[in-house]
Amino acid sequence: MKNTQPVNYDVIKNEWQLLINKTNTATHQTLIALSDEEIGSLVDAYYQYMLQDEKAQLFLSTSQVEERLSASMINWLRKVLGSSREDLSELIAHQRKVGEVHARIGLPIELVARGARKLKYELFQLLLSKAQLTAAEINQAIFFSGMAIDSAIEVMTVAFTPSHQKMMHDQEHFRLLTVYDDMSVERERQLGALKDWENQFIYNVATELPFEERVLLSDSEFGLWFSHKGQHIFRQPDLIHKIDSLIQKIDRLIATEFANDSADMLSRIHLLRLLRQDVEQVNMILSSIFEEIVKSENGKDPLTRLLTRRFIPTIMRREIALSIGSGKSFTIALLDIDYFKQINDSYGHSVGDNTLKSIAVWLHEHVRSSDYVFRYGGEEFMLLLVETPLAQAQTLMERLRNDIASQVIEVDVNTSFNITISAGLAEFDNHPDYQWLINKADKMLYQAKNNGRNRIESYSLGIEHTL
Missing domain, CATH: 1.10.490.10 (Globins)
Structure with a gap:
């Protein structure tokens, strides 16, 4: 620039x-x-x-x-x-x-x-x-x-x-950034997620699962990924528009034609063929996009391979616009490794680096492909959990906290240790400035540390009067 x-x-x-x-x-x-x-x-x-x-x-x-x-x-x-x-x-x-x-x-x-x-x-x-x-x-x-x-x-x-x-x-x-270490792996992951949804939907129809329990494509793992990541990182707007139109078409087909539980078997088979044709088009277009995308590693943290905080403004502005438009909230979490300095002092910086890399892996294992994971700085990380209200985020973070506490970091054959994390959560409240939300999560992280660490604290209305 x-x-x-x-x-x-x-x-x-x-x-x-x-x-x-x-x-x-x-x-x-x-x-x-x-x-x-x-x-x-x-x-x-x-x-x-x-x-x-x-x-x-x-x-x-x-x-x-x-x-x-x-x-x-x-x-x-x-x-x-x-x-x-x-x-x-x-x-x-x-x-x-x-x-x-x-x-x-x-x-x-x-x-x-x-x-x-x-x-x-x-x-x-x-x-x-x-x-x-x-x-x-x-x-x-x-x-x-x-x-x-x-x-x-x-x-x-x-x-x-x-x-x-x-x-x-x-x-x-960021638009040019693929945000993935291996595009072939991500390609297979998303095409697999699309296929999994298709197979599950066909199974649900065949077993006559109640209509209200069937998942729309836009609400599936693939649909969330496409809405919150795919549309933003791919550079082919015409192809992105085609995929988006096909997803909407498939959802309309489900909401109208498949809502009729009294349809005979031949009618259902015909509808499933139409659905599979549209899904196959999504598959073909997505494959072509993945093949043409330009890989760029700039902007990733070299140690953990996570996104750096440089892209937080771009991503959060987009998520704020999506949330305001859809009415679906999101939650961010700022988390910190407890007593990380003691790890470096006791075992050396190489062990500290391995600890950070392990945390990055565990974070990815606990979130969806549509969510974002950042290395916020030092031993601090940030999660952006899309379409996730605070209560749901609290459950996820408690599970993450417990799982990390149960992990063992091995120094050598005779030495190992456990780690814990503290985290602060804040749910989007329609304030257009993303820094407002980050500051609230940061206050909660500070409170979690003051309250003894190895805990999750969440921001709620009126709490600013007690801080």
Whole structure:
């Protein structure tokens, strides 16, 4: 990625300060004196407008506005309009942070500009309605407030650009990343999963298993893998679209034709032939994609062969979008090897490295092919469990914790030891910033360590008041 020149925010700060100095005290006081009701009405109009935008709905919800965003926007507008009495360095630092968050969640910059335009329009209308102000005073207030908001948005945009460029670079790299050590093995695994589903479905029909107990292809192991990984790492959008269309076609066939339990045997055989034809097409297309995919090992941890944290933003942004669109939640887990430093100190770093590699293997054995496993750093790992609510994730992690505790790490023929892990879980709560979710899981990991280690702690509503 091409390096971006460092931004000199002092230029923006100096021009903003000059704007403040050249604006008379009465104008500053007019804007500072806007009532809570007036500021609140501006923010309400802003969010009512933004919630009508289809793109904005991916990042906003009525509950988020009411519970958190409205108060934050009121505070932001107060500080920008009252920037004459603010520490300008701190105010600019806050705008930079906001811009970086916008880049992190993938918020389109045009939405920010559109929102600013609407906010200024409502503010200008409010100022024009103030009969006690002269035309000159109104013009001064409109000029300063517009320039101050533009200055804040400029800082956000400048901070947004390099973060967004890095995000796009990593996203493109991940798209090219196969994330597998051996593509031939992964090819056989997924084609096998597809065949297993087909055979199981045919068996279920033959044995007259109740319709509601039959698994749709999209909900199968293969379907989850394709939805959460296959579509993202393959570069042939036309072929991906064909597979997706075939999966939907197969699911419709199951939901309509196979739902008729009274159909005779000949009708069922005919339907099964149609289903097998579609599954075979999926098989053929998938095989061709695997044959053409370009293998790239960059981005994997060289020791454990897991994904590095570099790709967490790309993957989590995608999972957040999928979760919001489908209404199906996901859970992340941050886990840490207990007393890992003692292992290195007692047995040496080579044994420590082997321990990390063993953990990586055990993690993969306990998750589905649709889930993600990262080496988060040092002896810390992160799991992203797709379409997995918190209760289900807790069960999985407890099983993982117990299984790891039962494993034996051999140093030599006479020496061995056991290890344990601590983990923190957090379920996606519709907050668009993935770092918000990671921070919650990290708090729970910290709590698990404080509570004695070798345990799982989960984030729940209201728990932040006790931390």
